[in-house]
Amino acid sequence: MPGQTLAEKIIAKAAGQETVTAGEIVTCRVDLAMMHDSGGPRRVAPILERLGAKVWDTDRVVVVTDHYVPAVDAESAHILDTTRKWVAANGVDNFHDMQGICHVVLQENGHLSPGMFVVGGDSHSPSGGAVGCFMFGVGATDMAGVLVTGETWIKVPSTIQILWSGNLSNGVSAKDMMLAACAKMGMGGGDYQVIEYAGETISGLSMQERLTLCNMAAELGAQTGIIAADQKTADYVTAAGGNPGDIEKWQGDADAAYRAVHEFNANTLSPQVAAPHSPANSSGVENHAGQNVHQAYIGACTGAKLEDLKMAARVLKGRKVASNVRLLIAPASTRTTAEAAADGTLATLTAAGAILMPSGCGACAGYGAGVLSENEVCIASTARNFKGRMGPGNSDVYLASPYTVAAAAVAGHIADPREFLNGGGA
Amino acid sequence: MTEPVKEGGRAWLFGDEVDTDVLAPGIYMKGSMEEMASHCLETVDPAFAPGVRPGDIVLAGANFGIGSSREQAAQALTILGIKAVVAKSYGGIFYRNALNFGLLAVTSQADITASPEDRLMVDGEVGKVTNLTTGETWGCDPVPPHLLDMIAAGGLVPSLERKLAAQQVK
Numbered sequence: 355m356p357g358q359t360l361a362e363k364i365i366a367k368a369a370g371q372e373t374v375t376a377g378e379i380v381t382c383r384v385d386l387a388m389m390h391d392s393g394g395p396r397r398v399a400p401i402l403e404r405l406g407a408k409v410w411d412t413d414r415v416v417v418v419t420d421h422y423v424p425a426v427d428a429e430s431a432h433i434l435d436t437t438r439k440w441v442a443a444n445g446v447d448n449f450h451d452m453q454g455i456c457h458v459v460l461q462e463n464g465h466l467s468p469g470m471f472v473v474g475g476d477s478h479s480p481s482g483g484a485v486g487c488f489m490f491g492v493g494a495t496d497m498a499g500v501l502v503t504g505e506t507w508i509k510v511p512s513t514i515q516i517l518w519s520g521n522l523s524n525g526v527s528a529k530d531m532m533l534a535a536c537a538k539m540g541m542g543g544g545d546y547q548v549i550e551y552a553g554e555t556i557s558g559l560s561m562q563e564r565l566t567l568c569n570m571a572a573e574l575g576a577q578t579g580i581i582a583a584d585q586k587t588a589d590y591v592t593a594a595g596g597n598p599g600d601i602e603k604w605q606g607d608a609d610a611a612y613r614a615v616h617e618f619n620a621n622t623l624s625p626q627v628a629a630p631h632s633p634a635n636s637s638g639v640e641n642h643a644g645q646n647v648h649q650a651y652i653g654a655c656t657g658a659k660l661e662d663l664k665m666a667a668r669v670l671k672g673r674k675v676a677s678n679v680r681l682l683i684a685p686a687s688t689r690t691t692a693e694a695a696a697d698g699t700l701a702t703l704t705a706a707g708a709i710l711m712p713s714g715c716g717a718c719a720g721y722g723a724g725v726l727s728e729n730e731v732c733i734a735s736t737a738r739n740f741k742g743r744m745g746p747g748n749s750d751v752y753l754a755s756p757y758t759v760a761a762a763a764v765a766g767h768i769a770d771p772r773e774f775l776n777g778g779g780a
Numbered sequence: 781m782t783e784p785v786k787e788g789g790r791a792w793l794f795g796d797e798v799d800t801d802v803l804a805p806g807i808y809m810k811g812s813m814e815e816m817a818s819h820c821l822e823t824v825d826p827a828f829a830p831g832v833r834p835g836d837i838v839l840a841g842a843n844f845g846i847g848s849s850r851e852q853a854a855q856a857l858t859i860l861g862i863k864a865v866v867a868k869s870y871g872g873i874f875y876r877n878a879l880n881f882g883l884l885a886v887t888s889q890a891d892i893t894a895s896p897e898d899r900l901m902v903d904g905e906v907g908k909v910t911n912l913t914t915g916e917t918w919g920c921d922p923v924p925p926h927l928l929d930m931i932a933a934g935g936l937v938p939s940l941e942r943k944l945a946a947q948q949v950k
Contacts, residue, residue: 379924392809393849401937405944422810429810477800477849477873493851493877495936502940507926541797542843546872575846577872632797719848720806740801740847747823 357607359513360582361548364488364604368471376512376613382471385487386414387500389475390456392421392721395440396433397494398501409444410504416448416465417441418456421721423714454687454713457481457569457655461561462689464596468583468604473500478655478737480576483568484561485591486583486604488548491572511547511577512613513606518555520621525772527665528563529657529735529755531555531618532570533626533636539616541634544576547613550606551581555620561590562659569656570737573633582606625771627733628753631741639758642768646678649732650763651744652756653684653711654718657735660690660699662756666735667702669760669774675707676766682724684711706764720744726751733762787864787884788901788912789835791894792828794821796841800874803845803853813852813859820856834861837900839892841867845874854878864902866892866909866920879927882935888920904928 368382425431468486482489571579717724726745739751757771844867907922
């Protein structure tokens, strides 16, 4: 029997088979379904009504409000009201209302554990792979199908391995690793297959940084990203109130077949910046230095977790945001805000002149507060800089790590964050 | 047995990496689907949404529909009357969403040539794209039978409706 990759093992378990083969179409039992206020109840409820069907297992459903929070007008208030009423009427107890962005909230609350087969009603659902589960994004109609049947079909993807060796330098982070991967592989490089991150650099990363890697598997066009569980994963899941189970069971076989292996070296990686309008337009920060920005945005599941805020704080400590720039910070979850308040990070950020925003998807997707005006330029710690995403079609978004976004806020233009870290001490 | 899924109509041409933010811009996400559809692809081709006629076909390059899971990206095309998309590759979630709305999405690595307004025919069962105006034909990946059945039913919801009705009869 040929070796199986981690993703194949999880899909085989969900499909009730011994093994699966890449390219095969199988029907899988879903362990957990996550949806948010935008693509969730307001879209699936009419379908369930039309079918006269109920949720197959309310314990396996998690609903999060993050796209339209807090409500800013009658429409967004109505969308949130619809979500809350649906959750109550359908007896869904796993409801995280205004607690932060779904991908972060899901892991903070121990909903995910290694080996699970999970669908999420959001394209950054690959984030779940950080804890060693197979989680991928689906649209609302697919989600309705899952809610009715507890199943979904999948064409078994092959696995592409991204191997990282070496250690990240001071001022370089998981976000830079992903922008470099997007530049090398392109937004189609993932080809709707699985990207498995491995190597010594990955082992050394924290769980939040691993989330950033898996999150941006979406920008490589992958179906999902995944990192095999280790002791760090097990400890994290346990601390979050989940059950990590037997992590030895959820490892790829040594003789598993990979479709391709891409090798990267962290030792030589510099801070990366993606120019408009694609994450694949990435190159070293030196190629963008001096570019003026109107707004610096630290937000999103990709770039506003506690460690992301700490990166920004290291640059901002004892400095002020330049007068020509507004720095907006939307912590990824309310827990992030509480922890950043407790450890002094928030005080550093606000003393520098950062404007603190509510936790939610906010300006990243152009839904919430902080969107751009005509011809404005933003540098953001978010995942996507597609044309028109954060504002009008003629506004520009540059993507970078929280270090680099903070450096731009201080300098008033795009700048190398390492200039602000040297001598400051890690 | 349902009718084989074949679609024909005028060609609308697009390049690589047409993303979900141009197919379904986030700023119109709170409004009706009809309003959303009227802005579909406007930042790439302003003539598209007002000009599409029922039965038309989108011919695009690599990674069509990359980006968000918002199925409004596929739904907007169906509301405008687009019946089929031919692309070199797709954003994976968009591809599933397209089929779920009964939109015939086929993948072809061939360099299909068509001028705007040429008439195309797509046969998802045998895997063939024909330019009816020039007479040229190209291969495309055939769509698996269970997905062709779903498209023929009009998408996932009508298909589930049939299945649930059939279970009740039993």
